[in-house]
Amino acid sequence: MASYFLRRLAMAIPVxxxxxxxxxxxxxxxPGDPAxxxxxxxxxxxxxxxxxxxxxxxxxxxxxxxxxIAGMAEGDFGxxxxxxxxxxxxxxxxxxxxxxxxxxxxxxTVVISLPLGVLAAWRHGGMVDRFVMALSVVGFSxxxxxIGYVLIAVFAVNLKWFPVQGYKPLAEGFGPFFHRILxxxxxxxxxxxxxxxxxxxxxxxxVLREDYVRTARAKGLxxxxxxxxxALRNAAIPILTVVGTGFAMMVSGVVVTETVxxxxxxxxxxxxxxxxxxxxxxxxxxxxxxxxxxLINLLIxxxxxxxxPRIRYQ
Amino acid sequence: MSASSNPAQGTHPRRRLLENPPHWTTVLAVAVLxxxxxxxxxxxxLANFEPTKLNAAMRLKPASDTYWLGTDSFGRDLYSxxxxxxxxxxxxxxxxxxxxxxxxLPLGLIAGWYRGIDGVLMRMMDGLMAIPGILLAIAIVALVxxxxxxxxxxxxIPAIPQVVRLVRARVIAAREETYVDAAVLLGxxxxxxxxxxxxxxxxxxxxVQGTYMYASAILTExxxxxxxxxxxxxxxxxxxxxxxxxxxxxxxxxxxxxxxxVLSLCxxxxxxxxxxxxxxxxxxxxxxxx
Numbered sequence: 259m260a261s262y263f264l265r266r267l268a269m270a271i272p273v274x275x276x277x278x279x280x281x282x283x284x285x286x287x288x289p290g291d292p293a294x295x296x297x298x299x300x301x302x303x304x305x306x307x308x309x310x311x312x313x314x315x316x317x318x319x320x321x322x323x324x325x326x327i328a329g330m331a332e333g334d335f336g337x338x339x340x341x342x343x344x345x346x347x348x349x350x351x352x353x354x355x356x357x358x359x360x361x362x363x364x365x366x367t368v369v370i371s372l373p374l375g376v377l378a379a380w381r382h383g384g385m386v387d388r389f390v391m392a393l394s395v396v397g398f399s400x401x402x403x404x405i406g407y408v409l410i411a412v413f414a415v416n417l418k419w420f421p422v423q424g425y426k427p428l429a430e431g432f433g434p435f436f437h438r439i440l441x442x443x444x445x446x447x448x449x450x451x452x453x454x455x456x457x458x459x460x461x462x463x464x465v466l467r468e469d470y471v472r473t474a475r476a477k478g479l480x481x482x483x484x485x486x487x488x489a490l491r492n493a494a495i496p497i498l499t500v501v502g503t504g505f506a507m508m509v510s511g512v513v514v515t516e517t518v519x520x521x522x523x524x525x526x527x528x529x530x531x532x533x534x535x536x537x538x539x540x541x542x543x544x545x546x547x548x549x550x551x552x553l554i555n556l557l558i559x560x561x562x563x564x565x566x567p568r569i570r571y572q
Numbered sequence: 573m574s575a576s577s578n579p580a581q582g583t584h585p586r587r588r589l590l591e592n593p594p595h596w597t598t599v600l601a602v603a604v605l606x607x608x609x610x611x612x613x614x615x616x617x618l619a620n621f622e623p624t625k626l627n628a629a630m631r632l633k634p635a636s637d638t639y640w641l642g643t644d645s646f647g648r649d650l651y652s653x654x655x656x657x658x659x660x661x662x663x664x665x666x667x668x669x670x671x672x673x674x675x676x677l678p679l680g681l682i683a684g685w686y687r688g689i690d691g692v693l694m695r696m697m698d699g700l701m702a703i704p705g706i707l708l709a710i711a712i713v714a715l716v717x718x719x720x721x722x723x724x725x726x727x728x729i730p731a732i733p734q735v736v737r738l739v740r741a742r743v744i745a746a747r748e749e750t751y752v753d754a755a756v757l758l759g760x761x762x763x764x765x766x767x768x769x770x771x772x773x774x775x776x777x778x779x780v781q782g783t784y785m786y787a788s789a790i791l792t793e794x795x796x797x798x799x800x801x802x803x804x805x806x807x808x809x810x811x812x813x814x815x816x817x818x819x820x821x822x823x824x825x826x827x828x829x830x831x832x833x834v835l836s837l838c839x840x841x842x843x844x845x846x847x848x849x850x851x852x853x854x855x856x857x858x859x860x861x862x
Contacts, residue, residue: 269695276699284711395847399840401791403798403814404832411825510706514795518818528707529799532714540711548702 375458397452680739705730
């Protein structure tokens with residue numbers, strides 16, 4: 259187990275190295291003078307020189323890369339070019355709403371799509387099955403912001419059940435928090451409901467053909483126990499993978515959802531940072547989200563190895 | 573499935589299509605796509621107004637005989653703008669799908685055949701995949717500025733690893749086949765082997781994958797424009813029409829919903845076409861999630 263863990267970790271390190279290299283080169287390969295691009299057209303020579311020094315652009319490229327990596331290893335991700343504050347601090351202040359939104363969306367996804375997928379596979383070809391297949395095509399095709407605006411038009415503008423926009427942290431009580439996060443959470447989860455229910459259906463369909471399912475039924479177990487205890491457990495690995503990678507991919511959807519519902523999270527910070535060309539901030543956010551993605555994938559792989567001994571010895 | 577079990581089945585494509593007619597959703601999807609393509613190709617003829625023509629006296633008018641879908645906050649004709657918007661979406665989709673395949677296909681072939689290069693190349697691709705596509709695209713567009721070409725490149729870069737992975741997996745599977753062993757034993761040079769024996773096995777899945785990439789590129793372009801980091805607002809695209817409309821959502825939600833409906837229908841149709849192509853070109857993939 260330990261050797262598997264180390265081997266898997268050894269694969270994640272070069273991946274993160276390439277992520278850092280891409281992010282680093284992104285600035286260097288930008289046509290023209292990056293300092294000029296960041297400072298804008300009206301920058302004075304003194305401002306340009308300050309930015310160059312801040313980013314270390316006056317030094318050789320390899321040494322810039324090494325210094326940058328070494329800084330991050332010590333927890334120094336640089337300071338914002340606009341507010342001059344450390345970018346980690348800025349990210350820390352904004353990460354709460356983003357995490358809340360992502361976690362709620364994932365909860366909605368699991369709660370809605372697992373039963374849907376199981377039912378669809380159980381009554382293969384039935385009403386629920388057709389619904390899940392139709393939902394999956396629609397869910398892959400309708401953009402998050404369109405879903406968001408449909409929800410706003412129906413439930414906020416017409417029925418007035420929910421506020422149009424805004425966010426309240428969980429610390430101010432679950433009621434106000436849930437009232438405001440429900441619509442954005444549903445909008446964000448729509449795509450993942452389509453994805454996970456389709457995956458659950460496909461995985462369950464394979465498992466339900468197995469002999470042990472027939473055995474379980476033959477020995478007189480109730481359908482519910484057969485479906486959820488015997489079949490779903492064995493169908494779980496592909497479902498877990500989709501849920502895990504889905505969670506890691508969610509950042510993209512979060513950026514858009516936060517804009518639609520005016521949630522003060524990481525997504526708005528990215529877009530504002532990009533529009534203001536706050537390069538250290540963008541670098542840090544991309545690196546951290548990519549790091550999260552790699553970490554989640556690592557955890558998924560390790561959880562396989564824990565549940566399935568065959569994987570460890572490959 | 574019946575295609576493989578029926579020995580009397582014709583192998584000629586047209587006969588196969590006649591014996592196994594497409595699902596009604598596929599027919600509908602193709603019809604929608606024809607409409608969108610006509611919209612893009614004949615935008616100047618179909619539009620009632622210049623899509624960028626301002627008219628301060630006609631701001632935010634409801635739908636009428638003159639303005640079929642009403643006007644936006646600058647008094648521009650929404651219908652004409654939506655018609656012109658098809659151009660951007662179709663161009664971006666085509667540019668991204670073709671570009672990602674042109675770059676990803678050779679990389680995938682190399683990674684699948686030359687095992688020594690595989691490790692490094694695939695770790696690079698993993699690294700590229702770890703970066704959320706829309707974040708990377710936002711950063712590229714904002715840093716490089718520029719218009720359509722920048723947007724296409726920005727959406728294409730995160731799509732390349734998908735192509736590389738797909739092609740590589742196909743090549744690795746084909747390596748085990750007897751005909752590849754035979755070619756190697758006959759002393760076929762690697763270049764010819766890859767071109768004649770490995771490349772053909774990747775074509776069908778690439779067409780399917782390309783269709784899905786086309787749809788998802790249109791979606792990403794709309795999201796970028798919606799966030800204000802897409803193609804400049806002087807060119808109407810479905811995304812930036814919605815971005816401008818959302819400021820007036822409370823006054824007239826149709827400023828957002830019309831482009832949204834056309835956009836969603838277009839993406840839906842391309843995805844349905846992709847499903848149909850997958851079932852036809854690759855019977856083994858039938859019924860699987862994309």
